[in-house]
Amino acid sequence: MTLSVTVHQAIAEIPAAEWDATGADSNPFTTHRFLAALEDSGSVGGRSGWVPAHLAARDDDVLKGVAPCYVKLHSQGEYIFDHAWADAFQRAGGQYYPKLQCAVPFTPVTGQRLIARDPRVQTGLLNAMAQLCLQNNLSGAHVTFCTEAEAELGAAAGFMPRATQQFHWLNDGYEDYEAFLSQLSSRKRKNLRKERARAQEFGGTIRQLTGDEITPAHWDAFWSFYQDTGARKWGRPYLTREFFDRLHETMRDDCLLVLAERDGQPIAGALNLIGSDAVFGRYWGTTEEHPFLHFEICYHQAIDFAISHGLARVEAGAQGEHKLARGYLPTETHSLHWVADPGFRGALEDYLQRERDAVGEEIEFLRDWGPFRRG
Incomplete structure (x- = not known):
């Protein structure tokens, strides 16, 4: 060669x-x-x-x-x-x-x-x-x-x-989220059930969107979430607004957008990309603060998607020892x-x-x- x-x-x-x-x-x-x-x-x-x-x-x-x-x-x-x-x-x-x-x-x-x-x-x-x-x-x-x-x-x-x-969640062939919970200690199992129930009390619904279910209006909402999180964490968001338009044009089938909506309006969301064997959590943001909603949208919903689609793991991004209690292992x-x-x-x-x-x-x-x- x-x-x-x-x-x-x-x-x-x-x-x-x-x-x-x-x-x-x-x-x-x-x-x-x-x-x-x-x-x-x-x-x-x-x-x-x-x-x-x-x-x-x-x-x-x-x-x-x-x-x-x-x-x-x-x-x-x-x-x-x-x-x-x-x-x-x-x-x-x-x-x-x-x-x-x-x-x-x-x-x-x-x-x-x-x-x-x-x-x-x-x-x-x-x-x-x-x-x-x-x-x-x-x-x-x-x-x-x-x-x-x-x-x-x-x-x-x-x-x-x-x-x-990093902290990754691994799918051990679970049939559903309850099957995953059954592998946890009793106290951790109860804590996560309570956490998910509290997260649902924000007064709306949580939806998982992929492919053509995602519309340009959803990206408008997510852009505001991304800007807020980026400004607080990095000082200036890395990605431009046009990037999300390009993502919609060429990669919406690779995207999993998890949105919390109330009265038809998104108030929080997380963007994941879908690989051949994994869900990759990337960005999160919100316009309102609600107990445990971040954990629900970013971590638990990603696990639900991985289980229902037979994916081997969830990679939820860099850092974050708080992921450990939610089943994400170092x-x-x-x-x-x-x-x-x-x-x-x-x-x-x-x-x-x-x-x-x-x-x-x-x-x-x-x-x-x-x-x-x-x-």
Whole structure:
């Protein structure tokens, strides 16, 4: 195999059918249509600090693998945090930005990032990232929320693996939500029943919408929810209003919109994307505060959908130990990092080893405090 790797400043430079045929369509966030929605809507590119630099690996003019990549001018919207690294490197006289980020922008969801069916192509993509950094004076390359298999392959290729954690709900073949509750301790089971009942007291109904059930008016309502949450959490929402229009045009069959409505008007909602084996919780917002409504719309409704559609898990996003009581267990997530400066690399290797040990201990501790019945 003789690979040639090219860099593309727009996803549109690579035909959608070719991109998805590499295996990118196995996860909704790495599909051509999702990445195109980000670019076409102005959510990335321009002055966002996310400059597209997608990699395409070919053998005899046949596309064998791709990697969604961006030159980053900051560390916002990544969810695997390296702000302390940037500060330390810059205090030592280095220049941390720009850097190369292989990721799905604003999306802390595990999935293939070195998208290829042949491990040799995946290694070729990693080597190309390092070369791109050296040739363009980038401080390093970072592959975030990759799969465990990619983390192992990257470590063999000279990248430094990093372990973090999220909370995921796993479907053990449950027939319904009550079957899931039966696996919890008695006290936790009672608490969740009460919680769901209290959430329904807001005075309206909760609906799950997918595909053509979702209308432009629903996106208008959700945009107001997203803006409110984004302003409180990030200071400025990452996504533009046009992004949700693009999502409606090209991906509404991949969307699960959970809305709380009263008198026909949405007052709260959560956006999920539907994968081949998982529900991915992304954004939530509300115009009114009601007890436990957040937990109902974001976590319990996602579990209901996963059970009724035979999906293996729910990934409810980054952080949040409060998810543990609702049946979401700590799960290790992975990233890969390569830096050009040898001294900085040595310091990071020591830090990452100690961090991996600490993350493993924390996951073990939290699992012991989970809501499931012992034995």
